[in-house]
Amino acid sequence: IYTAETKNRFKIVVVSSDMGGTSDPYVKLKFGGKEVFRSKIIHKDLNPVWDEKACIVLEHLREPLYIKVFDYDFGLQDDFMGSAYLDLTSFELKRPTEVTLHLKDPRYPDHDLGSLSLIVTLSRRESEHREATMLMRKSWKRSSKLQNQSLRLYDLHRKAQLWRGIVSVIVIEGRDLKAMDTNGLSDPYVKFRLGHQKYKTKTMNKTLNPQWREQFDFHLYEEQGGIMDITVWDKDAGKRDDFIGRCQVDLSTLSKEHTHKLELKLEEGEGHLVLLVTLTASATVSISDLSVNTLEDQAEREEKVKRYSLLRSFCNLKDVGFVQIKVIRAEGLLVADVTGKSDPFCVVELSNDRLQTHTVYKNLNPEWNKVFTFNVKDIHSVLEVTVYDEDRDRSADFLGKVAIPLLSIQNGEQKAYVLKNKQLTGPTKGVIYLEIDVIFNAVKASIRTLSPKEQKYIEEEPRISKQLLVRHFNRVKRCIMVVVNAAYYVNSCFDWDSPQRSLAAFLYKPLLRVAFSKHSITTIKLIPY
CATH class of the missing domain: 2.60.40.150 (C2 domain)
Incomplete structure (x- = not known):
């Protein structure tokens, strides 16, 4: 069993992903098909400096460490910005080595997407290696010892929960938000994101001081807490919603088992957001x-x-x-x-x-x-x-x-x-x-x-369904063809393509004119009397 320490020093991205000519990059590390580390997000920067350390436990060195860079897009699917592989077999044990990786897109291998610099230190975890070896030796012995091994493994697994706790958030109100509509008001709502988890409040119409009073929970996956991203938007019917402002909550700074009242000033906008945040332990x-x-x-x-x-x-x-x-x-x-x-x-x-x-x-x-x-x-x-x-x-x-x-x-x-x-x-x-x-x-x-059903907030990113798109296209096509065929049918009556059809149309026309004349309609109204 090995331990790899990586430290992100800096990164230079050539191609920006946002409309403003910048990006909000973050880095993912994957090993054996599993995500083992995710860096923080650096907003609006093409030359971000993370200066983060990741300690990764590896069972072997046969597979490379897969590194991917993404541009964070709140409310949308994050944009892929490049990837690289790190061959761990080329490093010496316990020797820090600075590595510069060139980011590529597998679909366009000739494109240069920038570079990522790391300091990598590879070391062997002797204590865990001896423990794993002892467990393997025990498994080769009598079956009576397998029970002790399972109990020992169970104690280890019971401590390794997938998430560390629950973040309970109550959205209380907004204060003095920026007016985005012509009437001097806004229709604000708030979006929250913590990792892949998302939540959206209801829209409060025509106000700059909305009162939401909504409560929801997020799962806390990281030991240090993580960053909760918050953005405030103005709802516009038929148009793209207007951005009012954003703020962040660093959960690592909040003490657990205690409710914190936060008054957050909105960046890139005006106003404040008032929240109640509680971090609790979980073993569910x-x-x-x-x-x-x-x-x-x-x-x-x-x-x-x-x-x-x-x-x-x-x-x-x-x-x-x-x-x-x-x-x-x-x-x-x-x-x-x-x-x-x-x-x-x-x-x-x-x-x-x-x-x-x-x-x-x-x-x-x-x-x-x-x-x-x-x-x-x-x-x-x-x-x-x-x-x-x-x-x-x-x-x-x-x-x-x-x-x-x-x-x-x-x-x-x-x-x-x-x-x-x-x-x-x-x-x-x-x-x-x-x-x-x-x-x-x-x-x-x-x-x-007797209580309302729990709202599900972990949803897949919205994707366009090709089957649904084809079905709607065929439905519109059939409607258009009905109108076109009806027009051809009426036109053929006047072009004498079919003598019987044209003669019927000639006879029905005066009858319809008489039936819908003013005198006929007046006579029909007098029938009940």
Whole structure:
């Protein structure tokens, strides 16, 4: 097991991505198909200086470190600005080495997109290497020792939650916002973004001092907190919305388990935004291997059953239950790559909780053998399991999806689910094998049913559907053809293309003229009398 330390010193970008001739760049580091680091965003700069350090744990050096640079676009899909590979086998251990990488676009390899400078230090983690070796040696011994190894692994995995806590935000009000409309007022709304999570408030019409009083939650993925981006917009019907101002909240500066009232001054605009922000610890979701199975441990199962027993019906009403999903394998998936294979990974979603497996490369019958656990907030929620094909420089391709209501689950039953299309209206190719267990408190579930359904704020980036576009185009085409054919039909009556049709039109014309004359209409009105 190795540790790679990278430090971003500076970067020069030749091509800008924003209309203003600048960019808002940030850097992603990926290893083994997984994102292992994401830098902060440097706004409006073509020569940004990050001066950040990333410590990455690597199991081997066979794969290069994949580095991608993006231009951050709030509310839109971030623009790709270039990528490069870092070969880790060429570095000496424990020796800092400065490296300059030239960014390229795989689609246009001749284009120069700038450069990225790093200082890389590669070292070997001796303590973890000895621990991994000892675990491997234990696995070769008697089967009685496997149980101790699983318990040891379980303790390690239980501490490694996918996210570190929850950020609860209450949008209170805006003060003295900039007037964007001709009437001297605005129709403001606010957009929030933390990583891939987004939230948008409702629009307050015709005011410069809006009162939102809205509450929502974000998941906190980074130990240090991360940056929450906030932008305020003016809603314009039929036109592009006007930008009012922006601000940021550095969550690393806020203490946890405490509510902070923030009055933020809007940059690039006028006015202030008033928020209440609370950071709380969370242990509601986790991911581990099949060897680390919570419910197969009798003590853990008894603890879960006791936690959601009827005797604890009025303790923490929001904690309704617990669900464990084993994602075992898939078979017969769609071919997504030109090689006749796919690079599938699986995403498991329950309301706003979202976890994913690793990617199995060049395989149509992948085996993941992962266990996911979620806390259930609403027993009427639907568990969604989606399979994607990973593409290095593009968004992932959809391969199939299943939706499973929690109330329909049979505990402990391994079942093959047929993958369906995005709308869940018909099957696609392939099946996925899952084993699901649900434990919940019926009283809490009944009380939760009376509350509004939780709003889902983790949404995919909007993409244009080619099928929907073709369907709408054909619909418009058919409407136009109906009008054109009707015009041809009327014109043919006067051109004597068909004597019978023209004669009928000649006879009907005086009848229609008489029927709709003023005297006829007056006579028709007198009939009831």
